[in-house]
Amino acid sequence: xxxxxxSGPRKVPxxxxxxxxxxxxxxxxxxxxxxxxxSRYEARxxxxxxxxVWDHAEDFQVFDIYGNVWIDFTSTIFVTNAGHSxxxxxxxxxKCLDKKLLHTYTFAHDVRLEFLKKxxxxxxxxxxxxxxxxxxxxxxxxxxxxxxxxxxxLAPQRKGIVSFKGSMHGRTMGAEMLKGSPATNGxxxxxxxxxxxxxxxxxxxxxxxxxxxxxxxxxxxxxMEVLRKSGVAFGDMCGFMIESYQGWGAIMYPPAYIQELVxxxxxxxxxxxxxxxxxxxxxxxxxxxxxxxxxxxDLLCLxxxxxxxxxxxxxxxRAGILDLPDxxxxxxxxxxxxxxxxxxxxxxxxxxSKKLVKGSERKGRMLxxxxxxxxxxxxxxxxxxxxxxxxxxxxxxxxxxxxPGSLMASRICEKAMQKGLLMVHTGRESIKIGPPLTIPDAAxxxxxxxxxxxxxxxxxxxx
Ligand SMILES: Cc1ncc(COP(=O)(O)O)c(C=O)c1O
Numbered sequence: 327x328x329x330x331x332x333s334g335p336r337k338v339p340x341x342x343x344x345x346x347x348x349x350x351x352x353x354x355x356x357x358x359x360x361x362x363x364x365s366r367y368e369a370r371x372x373x374x375x376x377x378x379v380w381d382h383a384e385d386f387q388v389f390d391i392y393g394n395v396w397i398d399f400t401s402t403i404f405v406t407n408a409g410h411s412x413x414x415x416x417x418x419x420x421k422c423l424d425k426k427l428l429h430t431y432t433f434a435h436d437v438r439l440e441f442l443k444k445x446x447x448x449x450x451x452x453x454x455x456x457x458x459x460x461x462x463x464x465x466x467x468x469x470x471x472x473x474x475x476x477x478x479x480l481a482p483q484r485k486g487i488v489s490f491k492g493s494m495h496g497r498t499m500g501a502e503m504l505k506g507s508p509a510t511n512g513x514x515x516x517x518x519x520x521x522x523x524x525x526x527x528x529x530x531x532x533x534x535x536x537x538x539x540x541x542x543x544x545x546x547x548x549x550m551e552v553l554r555k556s557g558v559a560f561g562d563m564c565g566f567m568i569e570s571y572q573g574w575g576a577i578m579y580p581p582a583y584i585q586e587l588v589x590x591x592x593x594x595x596x597x598x599x600x601x602x603x604x605x606x607x608x609x610x611x612x613x614x615x616x617x618x619x620x621x622x623x624d625l626l627c628l629x630x631x632x633x634x635x636x637x638x639x640x641x642x643x644r645a646g647i648l649d650l651p652d653x654x655x656x657x658x659x660x661x662x663x664x665x666x667x668x669x670x671x672x673x674x675x676x677x678x679s680k681k682l683v684k685g686s687e688r689k690g691r692m693l694x695x696x697x698x699x700x701x702x703x704x705x706x707x708x709x710x711x712x713x714x715x716x717x718x719x720x721x722x723x724x725x726x727x728x729x730p731g732s733l734m735a736s737r738i739c740e741k742a743m744q745k746g747l748l749m750v751h752t753g754r755e756s757i758k759i760g761p762p763l764t765i766p767d768a769a770x771x772x773x774x775x776x777x778x779x780x781x782x783x784x785x786x787x788x789x
Contacts, residue, residue: 330736330753332377334358338744345387345769346746346776347395353377354392375751376743383410386765388748397773399749399759404604404717407631407686408676409764415635418672419665427664438662441671445642448613448674452622455648456640458661462603462629463496465639468656469599469625470500470567472641474520475650476597477564485520486563488553488596492526493569495601495627504567522558524549526572527583529710543586550590565597565624570605570615575721575756576713584619597647603629603639604717608677608763611687611715618714634673638666682763689770690715693759696774704781707731716763719756730755734784741780747773 335355341348353361357379365373381391386409388396401407408415422428427435438458445456459465470487477484489495489504496502502511506523532540554560566587571578591598600623605615609631616623624647629639638661641648660666677683694711697718701708706725713719722731722738732755739751750758757777761770 330733330751332740336744341746343746343772345395345397345772347393348744348746349393352394352744354379354390354394356392357390374753376739376748378743378748385409385411386762386769394746396743396746396748397761397765397769397776399747399761399773401631401760401762403630403750404609404760405630406634407607407609407763408634408673408680408682409762412634412673412676414676415633415669415672418668419636422665422668429660429663431659432657432662435662435664435667437664437667437671441667441674444671444674445640448678449626449642450614450622452624452644453626453642454645456642457648457656458667459639459641459658460637460660460663460666461496461498462601462627462639463498463501464658465603465627465629465641466495466504466567466599466601467498467500468641469601469627470504470565471656472625472643472647472650473565473567473597473599476647477595479650480564480595481561483562484564486522486558487520487565487567488522488524488563489567490526490569490572491523492572492574493567493601494573494604495567495569496603520562522553522563524553526577527579528577529712540580542580542583546583546586546590560594563594563596565599566591567599567601568616568623569601571610571713571717573604574719574752574754574758575710576717576719576758578615578618578712578714581619584616584621588621588623597624599623599625599627601627603627607631607673608683608686609715609717609760610713611683611690613683615714632673633666633669634676636663636666636669638663638670677763680764686716686763689763689765689767690717692767692770693718693761693774696771696777697759700774700778700781703778704785707734707781707785713759716760718759719752720759722755722757734788737784738777738780741784742776745776745779747776747780749777 335351335353338352360379379390380388382389386398388398474485491506495504503518503521588598600616602614606628625643632638697711701711709723710721722734724731735757739749742749752758
């Protein structure tokens with residue numbers, strides 16, 4: 327997260343539209359004691375988002391107690407795909423509360439079975455069994471464990487995991503190691519000798535005129551060869567961990583690259599895990615992101631929008647892999663919590679019955695068309711519009727220095743907040759957008775118009 331400091335309370339133009347309302351100074355003066363309290367009692371690493379105090383959130387809107395209303399382009403952080411405070415989720419949670427069942431550890435309860443059946447039903451055929459956890463980071467570490475157990479079943483030395491530099495798989499130690507980022511991993515003090523990192527196949531590695539015919543499969547093979555020459559034996563590897571798109575910039579892989587990776591994995595008896603924690607459940611216009619690559623993985627990591635609300639994550643795949651750990655050797659205190667399972671069940675029912683995945687594909691086209699039009703207007707500031715479906719990232723560049731435009735991204739996010747639009751502040755050169763999939767077309771278009779206003783004003787102020 328950047329060190330960008332949001333401005334203190336300032337008078338901003340009043341906003342009153344069907345979907346937005348700004349009727350106070352922003353941030354609200356009366357809300358400052360709450361931020362001061364949080365700064366006093368909570369680790370500062372929690373404090374990178376915009377200074378808005380959420381009172382409640384419904385569908386695609388966020389409300390404070392002062393009468394301000396924002397269009398939400400964040401889904402918190404890609405969680406509320408089925409809309410904030412989804413009525414079906416609330417109803418299921420109420421039922422669970424009224425029954426007086428808040429926790430069971432791994433003792434059985436009926437909602438868990440109902441949810442797991444639904445989960446297996448809505449996922450592809452290779453997803454036969456799941457293991458439930460609480461946070462996404464636990465799910466990715468669990469997938470590493472499963473891939474290693476699988477590899478060691480084939481040969482004891484097969485522990486090597488290949489992941490991608492710059493990827494996000496969570497904040498616990500193993501997940502951080504998957505990221506391969508010396509700048510943020512220094513605190514660990516050592517590197518897992520069995521985690522290897524490939525450079526991410528960023529679109530800017532290849533110039534625009536080379537792009538159409540570029541051989542991404544050969545690119546993958548070259549990267550693997552570099553790894554082999556550095557002393558890594560392919561026979562010591564057990565699996566690939568793939569963030570299904572690189573989060574900060576919603577950067578998809580070239581399909582040919584992933585197809586070659588999966589071919590390689592099959593040839594070398596390695597497993598392939600897609601971390602779908604951010605992109606799963608319709609975000610990209612398909613149920614899961616990996617479907618865009620036309621491959622079949624072995625394991626999926628799920629989280630965030632699995633419940634659309636409460637903390638629950640999962641690893642799902644073939645029974646033979648999920649059942650590798652012995653009874654009791656893979657458990658988690660809060661996983662399979664009845665409330666979380668109830669929320670997840672209702673969430674999945676909602677995603678399927680309201681055809682949110684199809685809707686995401688259609689609205690995603692509108693979102694990307696709008697952003698590409700913005701890029702056409704400001705080509706010197708917008709280097710890329712990336713993502714798929716209802717996730718997008720606008721990558722900014724400083725036209726004078728050619729450096730990443732992180733400051734401008736922060737200023738645009740702040741300006742949008744002042745106008746009643748919330749976007750994900752990445753602290754980097756990207757503005758990230760991911761509205762609830764339920765957002766009406768008119769609100770989506772209104773948000774895009776606000777974003778265009780923000781560009782115009784920030785650019786004018788900068789001159
Ligand atoms: C792709 C991906 N994997 C894993 C995680 C970690 O999930 P959690 O924060 O629930 O631990 C995230 C969170 O942002 C993510 O985007």
